[in-house]
Each structure stands twice: as C-alpha cells, then as structure tokens.
Amino acid sequence: MHLRIDDIAKSWGGHTVLDHVSFNAGxxxxxxxxxxxxxxxxxxxxxxxxxxxxxAGRIVLGGRDITEVPARERRMGLVFQAYSLFPDxxxxxxxxYPMRLRRDPPAKIAARSSELLERVGLGGLGARFPDExxxxxxxxxxxxxxxxxxxxxxxxDEPLSAxxxxxxxxxxxxxxxxxxxxxxxxxxxTHDQEEALAMADTIVCMNHGRIEQTGSPRDLYxxxxxxxxxxxxxxANLFPTSFVRDALPGFLERRPPGTDAxxxxxxxxxxxxxxxxxxxxxxxxxxxxxxxxxxVTLAWRGRRVVVEVSGxxxxxxxxxxxxxxxxxxxxxx
Amino acid sequence: xTASARSRPRFAGALLLGVPALALLLFFVHPLATxxxxxxxxxxxxxxxxxxxxxxxxxxLPRAAWHSVAIGLATTAxxxxxxxxxxxxxxRSRLRGKRLIRGVLVLPMLAPSLVLGLGLVCxxxxxxxxxxxxxxxxxxxxxxxxxxxxTMYGLPQATIIxxxxxxxxxxxxxxAATSMGATDWRQFVDVTLPxxxxxxxxxxxxxxxxxxTDFGSAVVVGGGYRVLAMEIYSEVVGQLDFAMGATLxxxxxxxxxxxxxxxxxxxxRQDSGDASPGRPLVPAHDLRRDTLxxxxxxxALLPVIAVVATVAYVSLVKLWPYDRxxxxxxYMAxxxxxxxxxxxxxxxxLLAACVGTPMVFALAAGxxxxxxxxxxxxxxxxxxxAAVPGMVLxxxxxxxxxxxxxxxxxxxxxxxxxxxxxxHYHAQSFLTMQTGMRQAPEALEDAVLVFGGETxxxxxxxxLPFAAPAAVSTFFYLFMRSLVTLSGVIxxxxxxxxxxxxxxxxxxxxxxxxxxxxxxxxxxxxxGLALGAMRLLLHLIKDRRHVA
Numbered sequence: 001m002h003l004r005i006d007d008i009a010k011s012w013g014g015h016t017v018l019d020h021v022s023f024n025a026g027x028x029x030x031x032x033x034x035x036x037x038x039x040x041x042x043x044x045x046x047x048x049x050x051x052x053x054x055x056a057g058r059i060v061l062g063g064r065d066i067t068e069v070p071a072r073e074r075r076m077g078l079v080f081q082a083y084s085l086f087p088d089x090x091x092x093x094x095x096x097y098p099m100r101l102r103r104d105p106p107a108k109i110a111a112r113s114s115e116l117l118e119r120v121g122l123g124g125l126g127a128r129f130p131d132e133x134x135x136x137x138x139x140x141x142x143x144x145x146x147x148x149x150x151x152x153x154x155x156x157d158e159p160l161s162a163x164x165x166x167x168x169x170x171x172x173x174x175x176x177x178x179x180x181x182x183x184x185x186x187x188x189x190t191h192d193q194e195e196a197l198a199m200a201d202t203i204v205c206m207n208h209g210r211i212e213q214t215g216s217p218r219d220l221y222x223x224x225x226x227x228x229x230x231x232x233x234x235x236a237n238l239f240p241t242s243f244v245r246d247a248l249p250g251f252l253e254r255r256p257p258g259t260d261a262x263x264x265x266x267x268x269x270x271x272x273x274x275x276x277x278x279x280x281x282x283x284x285x286x287x288x289x290x291x292x293x294x295x296v297t298l299a300w301r302g303r304r305v306v307v308e309v310s311g312x313x314x315x316x317x318x319x320x321x322x323x324x325x326x327x328x329x330x331x332x333x
Numbered sequence: 334x335t336a337s338a339r340s341r342p343r344f345a346g347a348l349l350l351g352v353p354a355l356a357l358l359l360f361f362v363h364p365l366a367t368x369x370x371x372x373x374x375x376x377x378x379x380x381x382x383x384x385x386x387x388x389x390x391x392x393x394l395p396r397a398a399w400h401s402v403a404i405g406l407a408t409t410a411x412x413x414x415x416x417x418x419x420x421x422x423x424x425r426s427r428l429r430g431k432r433l434i435r436g437v438l439v440l441p442m443l444a445p446s447l448v449l450g451l452g453l454v455c456x457x458x459x460x461x462x463x464x465x466x467x468x469x470x471x472x473x474x475x476x477x478x479x480x481x482x483x484t485m486y487g488l489p490q491a492t493i494i495x496x497x498x499x500x501x502x503x504x505x506x507x508x509a510a511t512s513m514g515a516t517d518w519r520q521f522v523d524v525t526l527p528x529x530x531x532x533x534x535x536x537x538x539x540x541x542x543x544x545x546t547d548f549g550s551a552v553v554v555g556g557g558y559r560v561l562a563m564e565i566y567s568e569v570v571g572q573l574d575f576a577m578g579a580t581l582x583x584x585x586x587x588x589x590x591x592x593x594x595x596x597x598x599x600x601x602r603q604d605s606g607d608a609s610p611g612r613p614l615v616p617a618h619d620l621r622r623d624t625l626x627x628x629x630x631x632x633a634l635l636p637v638i639a640v641v642a643t644v645a646y647v648s649l650v651k652l653w654p655y656d657r658x659x660x661x662x663x664y665m666a667x668x669x670x671x672x673x674x675x676x677x678x679x680x681x682x683l684l685a686a687c688v689g690t691p692m693v694f695a696l697a698a699g700x701x702x703x704x705x706x707x708x709x710x711x712x713x714x715x716x717x718x719a720a721v722p723g724m725v726l727x728x729x730x731x732x733x734x735x736x737x738x739x740x741x742x743x744x745x746x747x748x749x750x751x752x753x754x755x756x757h758y759h760a761q762s763f764l765t766m767q768t769g770m771r772q773a774p775e776a777l778e779d780a781v782l783v784f785g786g787e788t789x790x791x792x793x794x795x796x797l798p799f800a801a802p803a804a805v806s807t808f809f810y811l812f813m814r815s816l817v818t819l820s821g822v823i824x825x826x827x828x829x830x831x832x833x834x835x836x837x838x839x840x841x842x843x844x845x846x847x848x849x850x851x852x853x854x855x856x857x858x859x860x861g862l863a864l865g866a867m868r869l870l871l872h873l874i875k876d877r878r879h880v881a
Contacts, residue, residue: 049783050782050783071779071782072782072784072785072787073785074783076783077783078779078780078784080776084776084780085777086794086795087798089794097784098784101785149784
C-alpha cells in the first residue's frame with residue numbers, strides 16, 4: 001500500500017515538533033526516518049500510527065485519508081524500542097493478543113501465533129514469558145506480534161537501539177529479509193545512520209522538525225544536499241568556497257550559483273587520495289588504525305582534513321604527504 | 334463515523350478521571366470548603382471575622398494552641414533522632430533480630446493512637462500497674478504522657494521514611510569513601526547524612542503534623558494539658574458550637590498545610606537523586622557500632638512493647654485495677670455492645686477499601702494521559718488530604734452532610750463514615766498507586782491501542798500487571814487505617830453506628846479500662862491479620878508475575 005504524508009504540522013506547548021513535513025512511501029518500500037533525537041521522527045511515526053493527532057496536514061494510506069481514523073482502526077503493526085511486551089503473557093499469548101482483541105477463534109490464533117514465532121526464529125519458545133527471553137528474542141516476539149493481524153504497514157520505532165551490537169546486526173538482516181518476503185511497506189525510525197544506510201530503500205533525513213533530504217542511501221551519502229546531511233551521515237570534510245577557489249579550483253565549475261557563504265564543498269574521507277611525498281604540502285597529525293582501514297588526520301593548507309586509507313598503508317605522525325581530491329559534492333551551508 | 338470512533342476512548346478516559354475527581358470534589362473539597370466558610374460567617378450566613386475575634390475571649394484557646402505547637406515540636410525533636418537510630422540499626426548494622434525490631438515497629442500502626450495512651454495510663458497512671466506494684470506515686474497525664482504516646486506513634490513512620498532513603502544510597506559511594514580512607518564516622522557524616530537530609534526533613538514534618546492534629550492520645554493522656562484537637566471536640570460535642578469548632582479547625586489546618594507543603598518541597602528535591610540504587614550495601618563487622626545502635630533501638634522500643642503488653646494484660650483482668658484476677662470475661666460478655674462496634678468497624682473499613690481502591694486506581698490511571706491543565710489541579714487536590722487533620726474533615730462532614738440534599742441518604746450511614754476514612758487517607762493511597770503505575774511503560778499502552786484495544790484493555794493488560802502490588806498495598810492501607818482512625822469519624826458515629834475506636838474512647842472516658850483494652854486488642858488483632866493477609870498476597874503476586 002502507498003502512504004502519503006502531506007504537509008503535516010505538529011507543535012506541543014508552542015514548540016514546533018513537525019514543520020510542514022511531506023513524503024511518500026511506496027508499495028513494498030522500506031523507509032527510514034533518520035535524525036538526531038528531538039528531530040520529530042518519532043512524533044511522525046506516532047502520527048502515522050494514529051497515537052497522536054496532527055495540527056495540520058493529511059495522512060493518506062492506499063488512497064484513503066486516514067488522518068481522522070483512530071489508531072485501532074488503522075491496522076498498523078507497531079514495534080517499539082523495548083518494554084512493549086505484556087510481562088504476564090507468554091510469547092505466544094503476546095503474539096496472539098491483537099487477534100484476541102479482534103475475537104478470532106482460539107484455534108486460528110494458536111495456529112497463527114506458532115506460525116509467526118516460527119517465522120521469526122522462535123519456534124518452540126512460545127511458552128516462555130518475556131522475562132525468560134533475551135532482548136533480541138523479545139524484539140522478535142514484538143515483531144511477530146506486529147505482523148499478527150496482517151497489517152497494512154509495519155512501523156518500527158528504534159527497534160534495535162536497546163540491543164547488543166552483535167544481535168543488532170543480525171536482527172537488522174532478518175527484519176529486512178522478512179520485510180522483503182512479506183512485501184509489507186515499512187517505516188523505521190532510527191538515529192543510527194549506519195542502520196539506516198544498511199536497511200533502507202529510502203532515507204528521510206530529518207532535523208529540527210523538517211526534512212533535510214529524501215533519497216536512497218547512496219544518494220544521501222554521495223550527494224548530500226545540506227551540510228547537516230553531509231555531517232550526520234558518514235564523515236565529511238567541509239571546505240568553504242574561498243578555500244576551494246585556492247586549493248581545489250577544479251571543483252568550482254560544478255558549483256551551483258550563489259554567494260560564497262551559501263555552499264560548501266563536502267569531501268568524504270575516502271575521496272581524498274594521499275601519498276607519501278617529501279615535498280607534499282600535507283602533514284600527518286594523527287593516525288588511527290582500524291584494521292582494514294586507517295583514519296588519518298592531516299594538516300593541509302591551514303585546515304584539518306580526515307582521510308581514510310587502506311590499513312596496510314603505513315603513515316607516521318609528522319610525515320609529509322601530497323593531497324588530491326577525487327570526488328566531492330556541493331552542499332548548502 | 335470516524336469522529337465518533339475517535340471520541341470513544343477519549344470518553345472512556347474522561348469517565349475514568351471524571352468519576353473519582355467528582356467524588357474528590359464532593360467528599361473532600363466540599364466539606365473542607367464548608368468548614369472554611371463556616372469559620373468566616375455568622376449564624377445568618379453573613380461574612381464576619383467575629384469567630385476569630387472570639388478566640389481570645391477564652392484564655393484557654395490561645396493556651397491550647399501553644400500547647401499543640403509545644404507538644405508538636407517536642408515530639409518531633411524526640412522522634413526524628415530516634416527514628417534515625419532505628420533506621421540505621423535496620424540498614425547499617427549487622428544486628429540480629431531485625432525482624433523482631435520491624436515487628437515491634439508495626440504495633441503502633443495496628444492500633445488507634447489512643448490505645449498507646451490507654452496502655453500508658455494503665456502502666457503509669459495514678460492507679461497504674463507500676464503504682465500498684467511498687468507504691469511509687471506515678472502520674473503520666475499531661476505533657477510528658479503526651480510526648481511519650483506521640484513519640485511511640487510517630488516512631489514507625491519516621492523510621493520508614495529514613496529507612497527508604499538509606500536503602501536508596503548505593504554501596505559504591507561507601508566503597509569510594511573507604512578507598513579514600515574515610516573512617517566509619519566520617520562516612521556517616523559525609524555520605525549517609527547528606528543523603529538523609531530531605532528524608533529527615535520529611536519525617537520531621539510528618540511527625541509534627543500528626544502530633545499537632547492527633548486527638549486519640551490527647552483525649553486519653555492529655556489530662557489538664559489541653560491541646561487544640563481537644564478544644565475542637567469540646568466545642569462541637571460539648572457545647573454544640575459548630576462555628577467555633579470550624580474556626581479552631583481552620584487554626585489547626587494552617588500549620589498542618591504549611592508543614593505538608595514544606596515536606597513536599599523537601600521530598601521533591603530529594604527525588605532528583607540517585608535513580609538506580611545499584612548493589613545493596615552490606616555493613617562491615619563492627620561490634621561497638623552494633624552495640625550502640627542496638628542499645629538505643631531497644632531502649633526506644635521497650636515502651637512500645639510495655640504499653641501494648643499492658644493493654645493485652647489489662648484486657649484479661651477482671652476488674653482493673655482492683656481485682657487483677659485473669660479472665661476472658663471482657664472478651665465474652667463484658668463488652669457492653671458485644672462485638673457490634675468491631676463488626677461495624679470491619680464493615681466500614683472493608684467498604685472504604687473496596688470503594689477506595691478502584692477509585693484511586695481510576696484516578697491515577699486517568700491522570701496518566703490527561704492534559705497538564707487538568708492533571709495539575711487534580712494531582713494537587715488528590716494529595717491535599719495529607720494536610721487536612723481528620724478532625725477538620727470529620728467536622729466538615731457533619732456540617733455538610735447532616736443537612737442538605739444528600740443527608741437523607743448519607744446521614745448516619747456506614748457509607749459516610751467509610752467516605753470520611755477514605756478521603757482522610759486519600760493522599761497516601763493515591764501516591765502509592767501512582768508510584769506503582771509509573772512502572773507501566775507507555776509503550777505498552779500504545780501497543781494495546783494500535784492493536785485495536787479500548788481503554789478497558791489498556792487498564793487490564795498494560796497497567797494492572799504493573800500496578801497490582803500497589804493496588805494490594807492500597808487496599809490494605811485503606812482497610813487498616815480506616816479500622817483505627819478516630820479523629821475523622823468521632824463526629825460521625827451515632828448510637829446505631831458504633832465504631833470500635835470510638836467505643837474504646839467512650840469506655841476509657843467512663844473508666845471501664847479493661848473493656849476498653851479488650852476492644853482495643855480486637856482491633857489490633859484484626860489489623861495484624863490484615864497485615865499478614867497483605868504480605869501473603871503480595872508474596873503470591875510476586876511469585877506468579879513476570880513483571881521485571
């Protein structure tokens with residue numbers, strides 16, 4: 001089903017949380033709402049779920065305006081960050097809960113619960129209570145429960161944030177393949193850019209209640225349109241126009257028109273090539289060995305530049321290097 | 334269709350909040366306002382300050398006010414340090430018999446406050462056990478008797494507040510202090526005491542308010558040392574001067590309000606402290622410390638044991654104090670009204686608990702999602718009863734419900750007495766329930782709504798599993814408090830509706846001490862059984878439930 005968020009505004013006690021936000025989520029699409037805490041992404045998700053009402057704007061699902069439809073009639077499957085399982089119900093009872101509210105026949109509930117638990121890799125654990133399950137297992141139960149009533153959409157509110165890094169990575173892949181297999185449109189809220197890059201078809205990057213940029217992960221990484229996106233997703237070296245004119249004049253021709261202050265050049269760390277060169281004008285200030293990579297901080301023409309090179313390239317502090325920029329993108333300052 | 338569908342849960346939510354809030358207005362704010370109104374109007378209902386002018390006409394009244402403040406301050410000064418020592422003995426020592434200490438501490442809370450006074454009189458009065466056995470001239474009536482009775486009554490409450498703060502202090506602070514070479518005494522001064530500041534303040538304000546507004550001890554051991562609560566009683570019951578009673582009530586209300594407000598401020602500051610207690614502290618071996626704490630604790634608890642034991646003994650005596658042959662007659666035929674008043678008390682308490690618990694539950698649940706503009710005033714009103722002396726509330730009930738549109742249904746009914754007990758102890762029950770409910774994560778409520786649940790499903794599946802222990806505690810708290818309260822209900826009893834605590838007082842006034850003691854023991858026993866039942870129930874819930 002297709003979801004359209006149309007010019008949604010929401011404020012709380014005079015504080016603007018969402019400032020006329022619009023985006024679309026297509027059929028079968030996995031959309032990530034990405035942004036720092038307080039950017040309005042969770043509020044946006046709650047609006048889609050029907051847990052909060054917008055001050056203005058419309059929410060259209062599959063051609064039907066659902067702005068005024070209460071949460072329980074929207075048929076959304078919701079997974080929260082943590083602590084959303086009923087503590088005194090077993091895993092199977094938790095999964096069956098939405099179906100019990102719909103008064104489905106018990107036999108059908110039991111069959112579907114165990115099928116869903118099987119599907120999320122918890123077959124045979126249906127009789128366990130939430131406090132007898134690990135954090136990752138609890139989130140799988142929550143996922144199964146969200147899918148129980150064949151929802152129109154899946155809404156995930158930071159579902160992995162409370163988990164250990166190892167489990168997080170594993171569950172990331174599983175959620176994504178489950179979503180693909182079921183072909184269910186999904187919106188996930190996250191503040192973890194790596195998670196968004198790894199999972200999303202489309203990232204909606206938000207800041208201060210506004211959408212900074214919408215696009216595919218590759219789009220946002222390689223062609224950030226604003227300084228915020230450049231800095232929030234991945235690492236970025238940002239250079240003002242005057243500096244570029246001096247040091248990297250080749251980039252000037254692709255610069256959009258505007259005063260010096262409107263645009264900055266963004267160079268990703270891997271887009272800068274360096275080579276040991278006794279006559280180079282860069283000086284290695286610091287290196288951090290990361291295994292496959294080494295992150296090198298340079299002093300170059302009065303600026304500090306972060307560069308990533310292969311971990312095998314041995315560079316030492318104080319060494320002089322030559323510097324060359326391979327690719328770059330102009331962003332709104 | 335959408336508009337009505339959207340409004341349904343809102344309507345249920347409003348109902349959840351509306352019914353208990355309305356009851357709060359009707360049975361608490363309304364009587365309180367009546368007392369205030371009565372104190373500033375004359376017989377024709379015209380506004381006047383004449384009642385307050387009349388206060389100084391009777392030299393006894395300013396003196397009673399002074400007495401109340403003096404006994405309040407003295408009791409606070411005694412109770413808080415002792416409470417600190419007992420709490421330290423419970424949480425910072427390796428003393429044996431902590432269970433026993435806790436058991437003794439429970440005793441004063443199981444009985445109406447006047448039972449402690451009754452025991453004191455039987456032990457140390459003109460004709461008390463000590464005089465009978467030793468021939469020493471003993472006289473406990475007056476300031477010292479009141480001080481002793483009120484200290485015994487306040488000690489458990491002060492200890493509980495300080496204990497809670499001690500239990501919250503994480504062990505890592507002591508580890509840090511030890512690693513820096515601080516002695517035990519320095520740790521007490523630098524780590525323990527600063528964290529107890531607000532608890533000690535809160536305990537002080539609580540004990541002061543309780544003592545200031547206490548009626549039970551005053552009526553039994555006060556003797557010629559008249560306090561304000563006694564004066565209100567005399568004005569209303571003796572001279573039927575309701576206006577004067579109301580005026581004195583307002584006089585009593587002012588310092589109580591101030592004290593509770595200050596206590597609340599102190600508590601708010603303290604709440605911003607450690608959120609996670611971490612690993613609990615295990616005190617090191619220290620014989621000197623344990624001996625000292627143990628000695629002070631048991632010296633402080635000895636009077637409690639002696640007094641309760643005396644009441645138990647007196648209840649078994651044929652004709653106190655002249656014929657001390659042991660008998661069960663006081664329990665069998667000696668009680669003038671049989672077990673009627675005890676049964677009534679149990680019934681009223683059960684009613685207060687059965688009606689009160691769902692009311693308080695609904696109020697706390699309704700407030701969870703209420704807009705701030707509604708939540709703030711309701712929260713204030715729900716916690717306000719802590720500042721209102723039972724006697725003032727009871728007087729308000731008489732003034733409000735003896736006449737007027739509701740009186741045909743309510744006057745002299747068990748329901749009215751139950752309501753008075755409920756709203757007298759509303760603040761503590763409400764705060765307990767609210768604290769318990771805070772453990773229910775909001776995500777769970779959202780989950781129920783998203784999956785198609787209604788308000789009742791939210792209550793049953795998302796809130797109740799977390800609030801169940803608080804609900805059990807609230808139920809038994811209301812039951813036990815209603816069983817022992819005297820000051821609130823003293824004006825509400827009628828010849829047909831006798832309560833155990835009031836009967837104890839009447840028997841004591843008329844010199845039937847043995848029968849009074851027998852009634853008192855029945856109440857203590859019922860309270861003890863209720864406490865046991867509560868512990869058992871909480872234990873069972875804890876075993877069964879999977880709430881982290």
